[in-house]
Amino acid sequence: MARVVVDVMLKPEILDPQGQAVQRALPRLGFDGIADVRQGKRFELQVEGPVDDAALARINELAETFLANTVIEDFVVKVEEEK
Amino acid sequence: MARVVVDVMLKPEILDPQGQAVQRALPRLGFDGIADVRQGKRFELQVEGPVDDAALARINELAETFLANTVIEDFVVKVEEEK
Amino acid sequence: MSLDTVEHAAETPDTEQPWKELGLKEDEYARIREILGRRPTGAELAMYSVMWSEHCSYKSSKVHLKQFGEKVPANDAMLVGIGENAGVVDVGQGYAVTFKVESHNHPSYIEPYQGAATGVGGIVRDILAMGARPVAVVDPLRFGAADHPDTRRVLPGVVAGIGGYGNCLGLPNIGGEVVFDACYQGNPLVNAGCIGVMKHEDIHLAQASGPGNKVILYGARTGGDGIGGVSVLASETFESTGPAKRPAVQVGDPFQEKLLIECTLEIFKEKLVAGIQDLGGAGLSCATSELASAGSGGMRVELDTVPLRDSSLSPEEILMSESQERMCAIVEPQHVDRFLEICEKWDVIATVIGEVTEGSQLEIFWHGEQIVDVPPRSVAHEGPTYHRPFARPSWQDALQADDAGRLARPANGAELREQVLKLVGSPNQASKSWITDQYDRFVQGNTVLAMPEDAGMVRIDEESNLGVAMATDGNGRYAKLDPYTGAQLALAESYRNVAATGAKPLAISDCLNFGSPEDPDVMWQFAEATRGLADGCLELGTPVTGGNVSLYNQTGETAIHPTPVVAVLGVIDDVTRRTPVAFAEEGQLLYLLGDTHEEFGGSAWSEVVHQHLGGLPPKVDLGREKLLGEILISASRDGMIDAAHDLSDGGLIQAVTESCLRGGKGARLVVPDSLDAFTFLFSESAGRAVVSVPRSEELRFNDMCGARGLPVTRIGVVDGDEIEVQGEFAIPLSELRTAHEGTLKDLFA
Amino acid sequence: MTTRIGVVTFPGTLDDQDALRAVRVAGAEPVSLWHRDKDLHQVDAVVLAGGFSYGDYLRAGAISRFSPVMETLIEQARAGLPVLGICNGFQILTEAHLLPGAMLRNNHLHFICRDQKLRVENAGTAWTSDYTAGQEISVPLKNMDGRYTADERTLDELEAEGRVAFRYLDGNPNGSLRDIAGITNAAGNVVGLMPHPEHAVEPLIGTGRTDGLGFFTSIIKKLVNA
Numbered sequence A, B: 001m002a003r004v005v006v007d008v009m010l011k012p013e014i015l016d017p018q019g020q021a022v023q024r025a026l027p028r029l030g031f032d033g034i035a036d037v038r039q040g041k042r043f044e045l046q047v048e049g050p051v052d053d054a055a056l057a058r059i060n061e062l063a064e065t066f067l068a069n070t071v072i073e074d075f076v077v078k079v080e081e082e083k
Numbered sequence C: 001m002s003l004d005t006v007e008h009a010a011e012t013p014d015t016e017q018p019w020k021e022l023g024l025k026e027d028e029y030a031r032i033r034e035i036l037g038r039r040p041t042g043a044e045l046a047m048y049s050v051m052w053s054e055h056c057s058y059k060s061s062k063v064h065l066k067q068f069g070e071k072v073p074a075n076d077a078m079l080v081g082i083g084e085n086a087g088v089v090d091v092g093q094g095y096a097v098t099f100k101v102e103s104h105n106h107p108s109y110i111e112p113y114q115g116a117a118t119g120v121g122g123i124v125r126d127i128l129a130m131g132a133r134p135v136a137v138v139d140p141l142r143f144g145a146a147d148h149p150d151t152r153r154v155l156p157g158v159v160a161g162i163g164g165y166g167n168c169l170g171l172p173n174i175g176g177e178v179v180f181d182a183c184y185q186g187n188p189l190v191n192a193g194c195i196g197v198m199k200h201e202d203i204h205l206a207q208a209s210g211p212g213n214k215v216i217l218y219g220a221r222t223g224g225d226g227i228g229g230v231s232v233l234a235s236e237t238f239e240s241t242g243p244a245k246r247p248a249v250q251v252g253d254p255f256q257e258k259l260l261i262e263c264t265l266e267i268f269k270e271k272l273v274a275g276i277q278d279l280g281g282a283g284l285s286c287a288t289s290e291l292a293s294a295g296s297g298g299m300r301v302e303l304d305t306v307p308l309r310d311s312s313l314s315p316e317e318i319l320m321s322e323s324q325e326r327m328c329a330i331v332e333p334q335h336v337d338r339f340l341e342i343c344e345k346w347d348v349i350a351t352v353i354g355e356v357t358e359g360s361q362l363e364i365f366w367h368g369e370q371i372v373d374v375p376p377r378s379v380a381h382e383g384p385t386y387h388r389p390f391a392r393p394s395w396q397d398a399l400q401a402d403d404a405g406r407l408a409r410p411a412n413g414a415e416l417r418e419q420v421l422k423l424v425g426s427p428n429q430a431s432k433s434w435i436t437d438q439y440d441r442f443v444q445g446n447t448v449l450a451m452p453e454d455a456g457m458v459r460i461d462e463e464s465n466l467g468v469a470m471a472t473d474g475n476g477r478y479a480k481l482d483p484y485t486g487a488q489l490a491l492a493e494s495y496r497n498v499a500a501t502g503a504k505p506l507a508i509s510d511c512l513n514f515g516s517p518e519d520p521d522v523m524w525q526f527a528e529a530t531r532g533l534a535d536g537c538l539e540l541g542t543p544v545t546g547g548n549v550s551l552y553n554q555t556g557e558t559a560i561h562p563t564p565v566v567a568v569l570g571v572i573d574d575v576t577r578r579t580p581v582a583f584a585e586e587g588q589l590l591y592l593l594g595d596t597h598e599e600f601g602g603s604a605w606s607e608v609v610h611q612h613l614g615g616l617p618p619k620v621d622l623g624r625e626k627l628l629g630e631i632l633i634s635a636s637r638d639g640m641i642d643a644a645h646d647l648s649d650g651g652l653i654q655a656v657t658e659s660c661l662r663g664g665k666g667a668r669l670v671v672p673d674s675l676d677a678f679t680f681l682f683s684e685s686a687g688r689a690v691v692s693v694p695r696s697e698e699l700r701f702n703d704m705c706g707a708r709g710l711p712v713t714r715i716g717v718v719d720g721d722e723i724e725v726q727g728e729f730a731i732p733l734s735e736l737r738t739a740h741e742g743t744l745k746d747l748f749a
Numbered sequence D: 001m002t003t004r005i006g007v008v009t010f011p012g013t014l015d016d017q018d019a020l021r022a023v024r025v026a027g028a029e030p031v032s033l034w035h036r037d038k039d040l041h042q043v044d045a046v047v048l049a050g051g052f053s054y055g056d057y058l059r060a061g062a063i064s065r066f067s068p069v070m071e072t073l074i075e076q077a078r079a080g081l082p083v084l085g086i087c088n089g090f091q092i093l094t095e096a097h098l099l100p101g102a103m104l105r106n107n108h109l110h111f112i113c114r115d116q117k118l119r120v121e122n123a124g125t126a127w128t129s130d131y132t133a134g135q136e137i138s139v140p141l142k143n144m145d146g147r148y149t150a151d152e153r154t155l156d157e158l159e160a161e162g163r164v165a166f167r168y169l170d171g172n173p174n175g176s177l178r179d180i181a182g183i184t185n186a187a188g189n190v191v192g193l194m195p196h197p198e199h200a201v202e203p204l205i206g207t208g209r210t211d212g213l214g215f216f217t218s219i220i221k222k223l224v225n226a
């Protein structure tokens, strides 16, 4: 079975309060040199059968219509090697 | 500036209701052939200066003590090529 | 990219400007040129276009809204009236209460979660800007058909957004409405209300006076949110270097808003502000022009000092940005340091962006060059006024003639029973707990009553037990049949709900949701509804303290039902005397207050059983509503009743079912001689309530009603674990509970 | 000498005023503590109140756990200072590893607000001595991330040592493992639970019950008798 990963991130121009809160906490924790933090979602899908173009097209559609809210989010679909 | 990504996923033995909810919705949306869905978090960090071993070690520590709660979560740190 | 300065605008009168794309009419653009004596700069055009929009200027509605200021009942508790961020009423003991309802309909259709969340955020800042601590929120909602697939997208998102924002903010949600109707399919209504409390001396107004005083912007950084339309300007007038498409959707940060609230309250406590305004629609354009306009007029702003989230924003975009969680304060110079210190304490970014000046112009600079030089009143308060044509729709008579009285009625007890179960389990009449359990109703530790009570009630003074109550109501079906009466019925129901808890209704706010004002049918509905509401408020003695209008709620040619939502605020001297809805004491007597007629037009029964909408809505008798209210309040204060529930949609059987389920006790009902069982159970005559009276109080209660001339009928007793209508049918509570409480869960969980 | 009980306010804490009120209603002196201040101002016990500190961003309690006040609190809690974590406070205590396990999103993925029945399993902690073991109480529950989770070994250990302090009755509201609503550390001074006893200390307000008052009277008695 193959693993397909869908990364969903807020569009760059959209406010990301979570990422901001994390970033603001960093100096307090003694971490500096990190200019920006954005927080998004990662979906790991276990796909039955071959991950061919047709399967990827379907997963793209799934990401576009369901996993991501394209009004405010962008997404990337990647096939991962199974370890 | 380089981008470092930290992926945080619930440990495999921990119930992931968000992933499950996604998976359960799939048939309704007309998608099948996906055996499992897990949902995690993705952090994109913009790092100032070079991402050398020292910087990576610090980010690993950040992930271990802060970005992930290792009681329930695993994490992976990756350096991404800037596009 | 060259900057369109005031000087440049004066020199280039013939430059083409995208006024049309920004939604201005030709004559409006001409008027702007006339006011300024030249063409506007890009920044000025942006300001005028958004401030003169329907949303900000109320240009179609204000000729009708005027009545709320004219037909003001005497002897009112109003401290601050319409025109400010929110009205303020005196509730005694030195306390003042401010409250308001606003719509966030269109954004919630596009992005349900964020649209609803930022709706809550916006109304809370309005209340805060008056100087008050927000103490509770309410959320009247309307969705398309319950079983429509898109409702599955919109409803869970809206509910999660309202909960996500309100819960994180620490404001108890104490009431609201959920109504389903196909007419709201492409136009859900997401109205949100907030109540705030302060001492009289703490009332703050949105005005900038005192030359030399500083203008401080504080809260979130400004980003490219909600400026979709204005990007046209950046890209067409100039060669924009920023992202081509700015988002029309705003994302809320309730955590930031919580900090903003605490920080602002601490600033109020130290009396550090001379004027204050929240940033909502039209962002800085609105805040600066309104503050200046309400003050002496002069203000100078250095726009490049505004802290940005996105450095590529153009000055026009900064002026227009609707980034959430921001406030603007006018502060005397000697208080600035302390002001900034308090902001720092709460991790809130605060920046001096300008000052109040001697002059009468609002002047805005960008990198040292002047890009705005306008009389602020012309932007904020002197927008266009339309006298839109209106006429009674051609279909209105036929609709009213289609009498619900002719619909087939249940023929026997078995059919009645079946229809009762169908009614109480229909989406509109079903329990809303699947939704309301997602809202924190306990936070702040002052909630006396919350869902599913008739009105929400919060204690505002721990020593004296002074409290306030609020209910919101609106019935679009009634208003469609007759908008004048429909608006009065919304008012009457909300008034009745508040009185049923034992609180005295004081004043109202409203949210008027209608279709396109360019349609004379819709404008007629609007004119009728506002007239009905204004007349009703005059008669009931409850002034309109403020509200909100949402127009263009329509899909293509089809408008939503006219939906005036009314929020009534009441006060109760001692919250320990409040009356809940639950029938909890076995053996207590049930009395029906008021008169029941055969009134089924627009009723829940006609909808659920016959999918019918026609005829006339129930008649309104506001004198009777007032009397009923007085009786309910006296009875509660004097301990004559243990429970009360107003009768509204669904009629008596709906109210009795809710009260029985809430108390976990059954009831035996007897149909009064003067009525048939069907009318008794399903009629929606207004001005009624059902109460539970301890036997020891029966005489006293009857005497009081008799002495004051309110019809009262003994209809049964609290008893057992079923609802029995004698001679007709009985339904076990468990069966009613399954029908009533399962519906929304089955649809949306 | 009156007992002084501190309540910490983090940015985004919501139920601090309620907790202070509950302390007062129970008869102790409430003391407000500020997240940036390391000083605990000689309080005899501390309540970490509910809410959404730092918006619950990252994970509930994850950012607050690193506040200055927590440095002192963690040290003193280990030395025996009584600490009660309610809801977000419980989440902070697990993030700070003063209590084992972690809190995850409710299994139904919704915020839930309801009156919740609980059984007091351990009446021997600093915060529960006014209850009897097995006693059933009802207090409001309201949270998004209330599903208690720990590995099997930890759970078995908690059970064996009687450190499951409260269990949900009449239906598990969030998928918490073994119906756990609250736990205690081995010494019994640090207790955390998801439901809100501070919302149930006055008749009429909230659910109209006073079942939560015992938490506050328990600690006062313990401190007075100490």
Ligand SMILES: Nc1ncnc2c1ncn2[C@@H]1O[C@H](COP(=O)(O)OP(=O)(O)O)[C@@H](O)[C@H]1O
Binding pocket: C138, C139, C140, C141, C173, C174, C175, C176, C177, C178, C432, C435, C436, C450, C451, C452, C453, C454, C455, C456, C472, C473, C497, C646, C648, C649
């Ligand atoms: N969206 C909502 N938010 C909060 N409370 C709600 C909401 N919808 C309904 N409620 C509450 O549920 C109860 C029943 O609602 P409803 O049947 O509309 O009341 P009524 O008919 O008395 O106006 C009321 O307490 C009302 O405030």
Ligand SMILES: [Mg+2]
Binding pocket: C453, C454, C455, C497, C645, C646, C648
């Ligand atoms: Mg009611």
